[in-house]
Amino acid sequence: MKDRVLILDKEAISRALMRLAHEVLEKNKGTQDLCLVGIRNRGASLAQRLNKCIEKIEARSVPVGILDITLYRDDLTLISAKPVVHKTEIDFDINDKIVVLVDDVLYTGRTIRAALDALIDLGRPRVIQLAVLIDRGHRELPIRPDFVGKNIPTAKDERVDVHLEEVDGVDEVLIVGKT
Amino acid sequence: MKILIKGGLVIDPANNLNEIMDIFIEGGRICRVAKNINHQADEVINAAGKMVIPGIIDMHVHLREPGREDKETVASGTKAGLKGGVTSILAMPNTQPVMDKPASIKLLKEIIQKTSQSHVFICGAITRERMGKELTKISTLKKLGVVAISDDGASVDAARLMLAALKEAKRNKMVVISHCEDKSLSGNGVMNLGAISTRLGLRGISRESEYKRVGRDIALAKKANASIHIAHVSCQESVELIAEAKKRKVKVTAETCPHYFTFTEEALLDYNTNFKINPPLRGKEDLEAIKNALKDGTLDVIASDHAPHTESEKDVEFEKAEFGTIGLETLFAASATALVHSGLMDWPDLIKKFTLNPARILGLDKGTLSVGSDADIAIIEPCKEWVLKKEDIISRSKNCAFVGTKFKGWVEYTICAGNIAYYAK
Amino acid sequence: MHWTKKDLLGLEYLSKEEIELILETAASFKEVSRRSIKKVPALRGQTVVNLFYEPSTRTRVSFEVAAKRLSADVINISAQESSVRKGETLIDTGRNIQALKADIIVIRHSASGAANILARNVEISVINAGDGWHEHPTQALLDIFTLKEKFGHIQGLKVSIVGDIAHSRVARSNIWGLNKLGASVTVCAPKMLIPPGIEEMAVKVTYDIEEALKDADAVNVLRMQFERDEQKAFPSQIDYFKHFGITQERLEKAKKDIIVMHPGPINRGVEISSEVADSLNSVILEQVTNGIAVRMAVLYLVSQTKERKDEDTD
Numbered sequence: 064m065k066d067r068v069l070i071l072d073k074e075a076i077s078r079a080l081m082r083l084a085h086e087v088l089e090k091n092k093g094t095q096d097l098c099l100v101g102i103r104n105r106g107a108s109l110a111q112r113l114n115k116c117i118e119k120i121e122a123r124s125v126p127v128g129i130l131d132i133t134l135y136r137d138d139l140t141l142i143s144a145k146p147v148v149h150k151t152e153i154d155f156d157i158n159d160k161i162v163v164l165v166d167d168v169l170y171t172g173r174t175i176r177a178a179l180d181a182l183i184d185l186g187r188p189r190v191i192q193l194a195v196l197i198d199r200g201h202r203e204l205p206i207r208p209d210f211v212g213k214n215i216p217t218a219k220d221e222r223v224d225v226h227l228e229e230v231d232g233v234d235e236v237l238i239v240g241k242t
Numbered sequence: 243m244k245i246l247i248k249g250g251l252v253i254d255p256a257n258n259l260n261e262i263m264d265i266f267i268e269g270g271r272i273c274r275v276a277k278n279i280n281h282q283a284d285e286v287i288n289a290a291g292k293m294v295i296p297g298i299i300d301m302h303v304h305l306r307e308p309g310r311e312d313k314e315t316v317a318s319g320t321k322a323g324l325k326g327g328v329t330s331i332l333a334m335p336n337t338q339p340v341m342d343k344p345a346s347i348k349l350l351k352e353i354i355q356k357t358s359q360s361h362v363f364i365c366g367a368i369t370r371e372r373m374g375k376e377l378t379k380i381s382t383l384k385k386l387g388v389v390a391i392s393d394d395g396a397s398v399d400a401a402r403l404m405l406a407a408l409k410e411a412k413r414n415k416m417v418v419i420s421h422c423e424d425k426s427l428s429g430n431g432v433m434n435l436g437a438i439s440t441r442l443g444l445r446g447i448s449r450e451s452e453y454k455r456v457g458r459d460i461a462l463a464k465k466a467n468a469s470i471h472i473a474h475v476s477c478q479e480s481v482e483l484i485a486e487a488k489k490r491k492v493k494v495t496a497e498t499c500p501h502y503f504t505f506t507e508e509a510l511l512d513y514n515t516n517f518k519i520n521p522p523l524r525g526k527e528d529l530e531a532i533k534n535a536l537k538d539g540t541l542d543v544i545a546s547d548h549a550p551h552t553e554s555e556k557d558v559e560f561e562k563a564e565f566g567t568i569g570l571e572t573l574f575a576a577s578a579t580a581l582v583h584s585g586l587m588d589w590p591d592l593i594k595k596f597t598l599n600p601a602r603i604l605g606l607d608k609g610t611l612s613v614g615s616d617a618d619i620a621i622i623e624p625c626k627e628w629v630l631k632k633e634d635i636i637s638r639s640k641n642c643a644f645v646g647t648k649f650k651g652w653v654e655y656t657i658c659a660g661n662i663a664y665y666a667k
Numbered sequence: 668m669h670w671t672k673k674d675l676l677g678l679e680y681l682s683k684e685e686i687e688l689i690l691e692t693a694a695s696f697k698e699v700s701r702r703s704i705k706k707v708p709a710l711r712g713q714t715v716v717n718l719f720y721e722p723s724t725r726t727r728v729s730f731e732v733a734a735k736r737l738s739a740d741v742i743n744i745s746a747q748e749s750s751v752r753k754g755e756t757l758i759d760t761g762r763n764i765q766a767l768k769a770d771i772i773v774i775r776h777s778a779s780g781a782a783n784i785l786a787r788n789v790e791i792s793v794i795n796a797g798d799g800w801h802e803h804p805t806q807a808l809l810d811i812f813t814l815k816e817k818f819g820h821i822q823g824l825k826v827s828i829v830g831d832i833a834h835s836r837v838a839r840s841n842i843w844g845l846n847k848l849g850a851s852v853t854v855c856a857p858k859m860l861i862p863p864g865i866e867e868m869a870v871k872v873t874y875d876i877e878e879a880l881k882d883a884d885a886v887n888v889l890r891m892q893f894e895r896d897e898q899k900a901f902p903s904q905i906d907y908f909k910h911f912g913i914t915q916e917r918l919e920k921a922k923k924d925i926i927v928m929h930p931g932p933i934n935r936g937v938e939i940s941s942e943v944a945d946s947l948n949s950v951i952l953e954q955v956t957n958g959i960a961v962r963m964a965v966l967y968l969v970s971q972t973k974e975r976k977d978e979d980t981d
Contacts, residue, residue, distance in 0.1 A: 134709035148695040184704040437864025443779035443800030513780030559778035
């Protein structure tokens with residue numbers, strides 16, 4: 064049995080998201096030209112939740128899209144499970160918009176690199192910012208987040224599992240250690 | 243050389259023999275067949291637990307020499323035969339040059355004399371160049387030692403010509419071997435016509451193209467009162483026509499090949515060109531009909547229709563590939579597996595199909611273990627199981643439908659003209 | 668469900684789940700073709716060779732567009748100009764392409780089974796773009812994809828295929844695919860063009876076009892290739908159109924929203940009237956668009972089956 068340590072519970076995740084929403088609104092001075100793009104799968108759910116928080120604060124929502132980055136990954140051939148291609152669902156124009164990319168865990172940065180490529184193929188945003196629930200360090204690319212729910216220093220042989228109700232039926236963030 | 247074979251189950255259908263006996267061979271002939279022989283011999287073979295049978299006669303072999311020595315030669319083909327217990331081969335005439343004139347026959351006889359590892363008999367052509375236009379000089383061919391005539395690979399389309407051939411063959415006391423195929427019906431087909439050819443999108447060869455010609459040739463043989471032998475029977479309707487003709491006392495005999503009672507057209511489902519054979523592998527009901535016809539005697543002979551082709555002729559698109567499979571090395575094992583070990587026939591019944599029966603049809607003084615006859619013998623391990631691997635094939639060509647097939651029945655020794663010509667170890 | 672097959676040789680060889688995976692993947696790729704930048708880097712650095720032994724502009728171009736939208740490099744080899752004319756065998760040609768370190772061969776050949784034979788003899792992926800009368804899997808997949816877009820499902824649909832069934836790889840692939848997904852298939856043609864034993868592929872056979880259209884949800888109209896008629900088996904073009912042509916008059920007796928498909932190129936006034944080809948029932952041009960998405964999906968899926976290292980990433 065591997066060590067499992069609970070880092071965030073349901074309430075902590077909600078609080079972190081609410082804080083992220085405040086920070087996004089503060090930095091961008093409101094919702095003007097703002098849109099959220101979540102990276103499949105859990106980033107997409109987090110983007111929806113972030114939008115709900117924004118709605119609570121500003122009484123108005125922003126456009127939310129889903130980005131599938133399977134086709135843009137540079138590490139595809141390294142992944143044993145062959146990923147299934149899903150649709151990118153961004154039904155609004157991202158040209159000249161402030162796009163906040165949303166993902167669950169920031170680690171090597173390769174996912175974000177792929178997401179940036181994918182986004183740029185869809186248009187030319189004015190600015191792209193990055194919001195993540197967890198930053199666990201160990202970057203392999205010069206990428207840094209603009210908004211972080213929680214920094215968690217980890218060892219490389221540990222794993223960070225983000226579980227969300229929409230996907231996993233439960234809200235929690237765990238560190239799973241080596242055996 | 244004196245050879246003593248001790249304690250084997252001697253099966254010789256010509257003499258109704260099926261018991262444990264010893265055989266003594268001297269000077270290339272069988273000298274004694276009896277229990278407990280104790281002569282001095284140069285070689286004593288312990289055959290306890292094994293079968294001792296007359297050397298197999300394969301009456302349908304394409305040795306390809308002269309002309310296509312890249313596929314097979316008299317030397318390589320006879321050697322492959324010995325591995326399969328085959329001591330006598332009837333060489334089909336579709337060589338280059340065709341066996342249709344004295345010069346060609348003499349050329350082949352010379353090659354046989356110099357290089358053959360076993361007995362090779364020559365089948366002459368019915369028509370010049372096997373073109374179906376003009377009869378060969380059948381009496382001249384006979385004088386040169388030809389034992390049968392056939393245009394194998396092609397059928398004589400003109401009925402009048404076939405009738406004339408039958409009459410002429412009868413006058414010369416020879417059998418006509420008929421490759422039954424109406425080309426106007428089989429056309430450019432490459433496999434059996436039916437649901438599988440439809441599924442694979444391949445042009446079909448109808449059963450009619452075979453059995454209509456079988457019917458015609460039986461009628462012509464009856465009219466000429468001549469002997470006809472139907473080569474490589476593949477379908478049920480042909481079997482029925484032959485059975486019915488035999489009842490009417492037409493002088494018809496017939497052969498089939500192991501692939502027709504081992505495989506069906508389903509073997510073609512992944513476009514393996516080793517199963518591209520003419521006539522084609524047919525359906526399940528045909529396979530059953532062939533087996534039953536072997537059991538009830540409608541089919542007299544099992545021959546290999548050994549048809550060697552180079553890799554470059556087989557490793558191509560299915561429709562471009564040559565027809566045929568090799569079969570000398572597997573003739574006995576495939577037959578034993580499908581017909582005896584399946585419980586359909588007993589050993590003497592089977593052994594007759596490639597010893598006594600072909601010898602009678604061709605008028606050869608072969609195929610028995612009678613005292614005084616040529617010492618052509620195969621010693622068989624009847625229950626040994628083995629799988630044919632491509633790398634174990636010794637024929638010059640490797641196009642064998644049986645690669646990967648599991649067999650029961652194994653040739654251990656082949657004695658040809660009194661010498662141990664093959665020993666498996 | 669993950670894709671594990673090196674090759675795509677025919678729908679006969681695929682499971683229901685594998686066909687569905689291709690259709691789902693194609694739906695994602697269709698979105699890419701709607702973008703202003705219609706290109707993703709999924710096959711960057713990979714080489715796709717279109718090896719065409721039969722002239723075919725439409726299928727070749729569709730594969731070429733699909734491969735390019737995946738960022739692959741595309742090389743077109745046509746038998747007319749290649750070493751094939753100098754006597755090189757199919758297998759040797761395949762091995763030479765492999766030696767060039769290409770990743771995928773897309774093959775079109777007039778001989779049934781050519782793709783099967785090639786695939787057994789090379790290690791790289793082989794996609795069948797039509798072999799003789801045998802299979803044309805990507806055409807059937809795009810037909811089925813189009814049907815699924817229109818109806819939302821394939822299960823229970825009644826699809827009629829009309830035309831030269833005997834010589835049609837499109838018909839065979841459609842029969843395999845539609846049956847596996849639970850549609851029921853009827854084939855309709857003059858008697859000479861219905862191959863023997865076709866019923867064993869689980870289809871209904873009719874020689875009456877009105878019966879074929881009567882309850883059909885969709886009709887797939889095959890191109891009549893009078894120029895290839897070896898045995899003079901076909902009636903004249905005019906007779907064919909009279910007895911089997913898809914006309915507005917005939918469609919009026921069919922279901923109102925019957926879908927009319929055609930693998931193209933169409934012969935107006937031979938197997939289909941101009942009016943029908945251009946009508947609202949016709950999805951012929953949508954098929955062409957969907958062909959790109961389906962071929963992108965197939966190229967992508969087979970490209971994912973190459974040996975890969977097992978490493979953990981985020």
